[in-house]
Amino acid sequence: MAEHATHIEGLAHHFVSMEQQKEAGMIGMWLFLVTEVMFFGGLFLAYTIYRTIYPEGFLYGSHLLNVTLGGTNTVVLIVSSLTMAMGVYYSQKGEPKKVMGFLTLTLILGLVFLVIKYFEYASKIHDKLFPAMGWYNPETTGAHGVPLNLQQPVRVFLWIYFLMTGLHAVHMIVGAGILITLILMTRKGKFTKNYNSPVEISGLYWHFVDIVWIFLFPLLYLTGYHLSVGGH
């Protein structure tokens, strides 16, 4: 311990310099995100294979989703990525008031996303489109304009829809928890111009969750959109 003649504020004892400490943190987060890519990648793989087997089922299944709500949520997440990037920028500049402002905005946008998602899920469950609810029984439904022979494939699509968006929503909830923690830490003055790694690293996570939605929106919501607008 005595070999460190000078103590730098915010530097853990097992790192040589602030730069090394920051680089280690960033690389750690990126490695975690690689595992997340593979995690979601498996679901995108399942989507691809089932869509190839049941192209019509995915067309009609996608047609059941609300493009207005999904599109609104896409824009909400894009704005939240901008506010997150701004929060990280001001944390590098060492302006905690602006950091708190932008992180709070990001948190609010994240919650708006989750509220919209809740209403989407509630409407699907109300219409018995949650596939665990027995909707697939042709005796009881035949509903929503889905031809009888497509009911099973549409059910496969709905399982994938709920699994992928549900996993994404769990990531959003975790992200909201991280943002609340960051806001409280910023308020306590934990971050300085020299030490802001938690804000930067959480920013990476938030942008990653945005990227997952960038792929989910067209694949889930827009695949059958031309059925709704007349199929030009």
Next chain:
Amino acid sequence: MADHSHDNSHGHPENPIKYYIGVFTLLLVMTGLTVFVAQYDLEKHWGPLNAIVALSIAVIKAMAVIMIFMHVRWSSRLTQLIVVSAAFWLLIMLSFTISDYFTRGGWPIGLGKY
């Protein structure tokens, strides 16, 4: 930060806000474009055309977020290598599994013709 602000290979630019606004605008325009294109049934021209257009737009959007919002453009070589490795391993998983499905008899595997 000011010490290496002129070195674009490492560290952040003096004023990244103009990049952020640029990416933000690109993301909004691309979202509008992907919704617009999805109104048209391109599949009557060629099977997977709708999916190819939608995925190309999504990849461009993701690249913009990764390079600018996630600072990969200004990150260390090691970080950039890790990011590329994510895409590399994902492509291995997708291409090997899908090629396996394709090269087995009777693709698409039939649970009946839907």
